[in-house]
Amino acid sequence: MIGVLLTENDKEVKPDMQLGEIKPSQINYRNVLKANLQNSQPIILKNLNIQARVTKKGSNKTLHETNKTDMRMAPNSNFNYGINWENQEFKAGKYTLHMTAKSNENEWKWTKDFEIKGDEAKALNNKAVELEKDYTIWYIIGAILLGLILLILVFLLGKRSSRKKDD
Structure with a gap:
């Protein structure tokens, strides 16, 4: 055309x-x-x-x-x-x-x-x-939770080893 x-x-x-x-x-x-x-x-x-x-x-x-x-x-x-x-x-x-x-x-x-x-x-x-999708906030929350769990584990293990030394 x-x-x-x-x-x-x-x-x-x-x-x-x-x-x-x-x-x-x-x-x-x-x-x-x-x-x-x-x-x-x-x-x-x-x-x-x-x-x-x-x-x-x-x-x-x-x-x-x-x-x-x-x-x-x-x-x-x-x-x-x-x-x-x-x-x-x-x-x-x-x-x-x-x-x-x-x-x-x-x-x-x-x-x-x-x-x-x-x-x-x-x-x-x-x-x-x-x-x-933007999952950045979930990555940040996950990293914070993982960090808190690791801190709690280190604290508990440190407490346990100090008790064994005291005994």
């Missing part, structure tokens, strides 16, 4: 893109952040390159990042750009999306705050597959 571009006059249409709603979601049962991009003009966006990164609100440390190149976007259309959450659980909190879109000579930059609510994160995490 070949698309046809019709024009009614010689007036050049300037491309324009907007960033819409940002929300946590899933694609194939994997956690992704969806950022809605809208091409509001009757012009095809060619050579579209999009860079997106997510940070905690107020921080510059990148938590998740997705880059896509050589895309095209139809006139007067929108789509949900997926930011891969890399098999991580959604965590409730406030985040910031930093996004740049370039198409030929045009460039759009957005910085937008969004929130992932606790019930939303829990519901999506329960459905997600292949999540890398």
